[in-house]
Amino acid sequence: MFTGIIEEVGQIQRIGAGQLAVACQRVTGDVQLGDSIAVNGVCLTVTGFDKNHFTADVMPETIRRTEFRELKKGSPVNLERALTLASRLGGHIVSGHIDGTGEVISFTEEGNAILLKVAAGADLLRYIVEKGSVALDGISLTVAAVTEQDFTVSLIPHTREVTNLGSKKPGSPINIETDVLGKYVEKMLAGSPAPATASGGLTRAFLMENGF
Numbered sequence: 001m002f003t004g005i006i007e008e009v010g011q012i013q014r015i016g017a018g019q020l021a022v023a024c025q026r027v028t029g030d031v032q033l034g035d036s037i038a039v040n041g042v043c044l045t046v047t048g049f050d051k052n053h054f055t056a057d058v059m060p061e062t063i064r065r066t067e068f069r070e071l072k073k074g075s076p077v078n079l080e081r082a083l084t085l086a087s088r089l090g091g092h093i094v095s096g097h098i099d100g101t102g103e104v105i106s107f108t109e110e111g112n113a114i115l116l117k118v119a120a121g122a123d124l125l126r127y128i129v130e131k132g133s134v135a136l137d138g139i140s141l142t143v144a145a146v147t148e149q150d151f152t153v154s155l156i157p158h159t160r161e162v163t164n165l166g167s168k169k170p171g172s173p174i175n176i177e178t179d180v181l182g183k184y185v186e187k188m189l190a191g192s193p194a195p196a197t198a199s200g201g202l203t204r205a206f207l208m209e210n211g212f
Helices: 060-065 157-161 180-189 204-209
Strands: 008-016 019-023 036-039 042-050 053-057 076-081 100-110 113-119 133-136 139-146 150-155 173-178
Touching: 036 053, 100 150, 133 150, 150 157, 173 180
Parallel strands: none
Antiparallel strands: 008 019, 008 076, 019 053, 036 042, 036 076, 042 053, 100 113, 100 173, 113 150, 133 139, 133 173, 139 150
């Protein structure tokens, strides 16, 4: 699990043949083989490392579902080590499992903030709610607005400066992980297998009757 608070921006050294290598410094400080590191929000397992880089295997499914297909040597990537029990949860609960990709529409300055608008499909937008949480390339952000075609998040300049968002422009692909809680609630309300209740299943009526 991750928090969506980026620790550093690394740089792709190579990617292909089912593996990538990332140049970095901070996240390798205490890394061990088998540790998890989120790369642009994708949870990957460390298969090799030294003090200046690490390698990880990348499955075809990961390439299909993420913007990894666009990465090349030199691409900047957001990095975060897995959450520990002693860590502060400064962002939100991020699993590192990407739901799909969106496309950057625009960056617009608003006072001391920057509004980032992202186009996304209906299959992703159904889980994105105003004032809810979303992870973009692994960055924990709060949703400011949602329409039927896109959503907007508000950034402080610091976030753009210390993440790979500084390299994004209109048309750039971006990894999206929606809030995991909404997906589980939807599945349970749809009548999928759920813990037994007095009425035989988890229903909207049961939740309302019990204060949810």
